[in-house]
Amino acid sequence: MNKDDIKLSASSVNLWFGNKQVLKNINVSFPKNQITALIGPSGCGKSTLLRCFNRMHDLSPDARIEGKFLLEQQDLYENDLSVTQVRSRIGMVFQKANPFPKSIYENINYGLKINDVPKEKRQSIIENALKESYIWEEVKDEMQKPATRLSGGQQQRLCIARAVSLRPEVILMDEPCSALDPLSTLKIEELIVKLKKDYTIIIVTHNMQQAQRVADKTVFMYLGEIIEEGDTKTLFSDPKNDLTANYVKGHFG
Numbered sequence: 062m063n064k065d066d067i068k069l070s071a072s073s074v075n076l077w078f079g080n081k082q083v084l085k086n087i088n089v090s091f092p093k094n095q096i097t098a099l100i101g102p103s104g105c106g107k108s109t110l111l112r113c114f115n116r117m118h119d120l121s122p123d124a125r126i127e128g129k130f131l132l133e134q135q136d137l138y139e140n141d142l143s144v145t146q147v148r149s150r151i152g153m154v155f156q157k158a159n160p161f162p163k164s165i166y167e168n169i170n171y172g173l174k175i176n177d178v179p180k181e182k183r184q185s186i187i188e189n190a191l192k193e194s195y196i197w198e199e200v201k202d203e204m205q206k207p208a209t210r211l212s213g214g215q216q217q218r219l220c221i222a223r224a225v226s227l228r229p230e231v232i233l234m235d236e237p238c239s240a241l242d243p244l245s246t247l248k249i250e251e252l253i254v255k256l257k258k259d260y261t262i263i264i265v266t267h268n269m270q271q272a273q274r275v276a277d278k279t280v281f282m283y284l285g286e287i288i289e290e291g292d293t294k295t296l297f298s299d300p301k302n303d304l305t306a307n308y309v310k311g312h313f314g
């Protein structure tokens with residue numbers, strides 16, 4: 062891959078929780094404006110790897126990380142770079158939608174406020190983020206309603222709107238549809254595909270169909286290592302490694 066096409070990368074990464082090594086010599090890069098799926102059986106380290114990119118392990122006293130994480134040329138673990146600076150460029154959406162127990166409006170306004178976005182600019186940013194996340198039509202007349210009263214799928218789209226309102230460059234998604242029904246899942250998938258025009262997206266998923274529907278690139282992990290990676294179609298139709306073949310055919314999980 063041409064260097065200019067790489068948005069995010071990890072090199073020579075090892076990670077331990079206490080004595081247990083959870084990531085082993087990870088070398089991987091994520092292409093700009095593409096969707097990359099991280100797949101692999103439960104416990105193989107997908108979420109742990111994803112979380113490294115926005116420094117979610119900083120507060121885990123038993124986590125020890127070696128290696129380098131780059132956002133283009135920026136070292137994400139550089140001493141004078143704050144977690145807030147990292148997270149303003151790398152947003153995250155979690156497995157379970159986690160709206161604040163506040164109004165729909167305030168869910169997005171809050172992040173803008175603490176990031177010093179001037180008040181007069183916020184209304185249009187909020188509206189655009191909700192439009193971009195395909196939820197505006199459903200909530201525009203009830204912006205003061207508590208976000209927790211929305212359906213699960215709507216809450217997840219609101220959380221995506223909250224992430225995009227801060228204009229990150231990368232969005233990390235940790236099984237964003239696992240708590241949703243098939244229809245809401247399809248809506249989120251449609252949204253993810255639309256968002257790649259403006260963002261680089263990494264998605265952890267257990268759903269093989271989902272990886273094939275949305276991802277340009279797929280990375281297969283097993284027991285803390287990357288076993289195989291490549292173009293999604295090729296990885297699913299012509300895997301090079303027997304472990305990958307058995308996993309994508311559903312022989313274990």
Ligand SMILES: Nc1ncnc2c1ncn2[C@@H]1O[C@H](COP(=O)(O)OP(=O)(O)OP(=O)(O)O)[C@@H](O)[C@H]1O
Pocket residue numbers: 078083101102103104105106107108109110121123
């Ligand atoms: N904070 C932590 N402290 C100690 N061990 C942890 C911590 N977080 C994760 N682990 C362990 O690290 C290993 C990898 O977990 P991780 O959540 O990254 O796997 P995963 O591939 O995302 O799994 P799943 O698909 O089930 O979500 C597991 O054995 C898990 O128990």
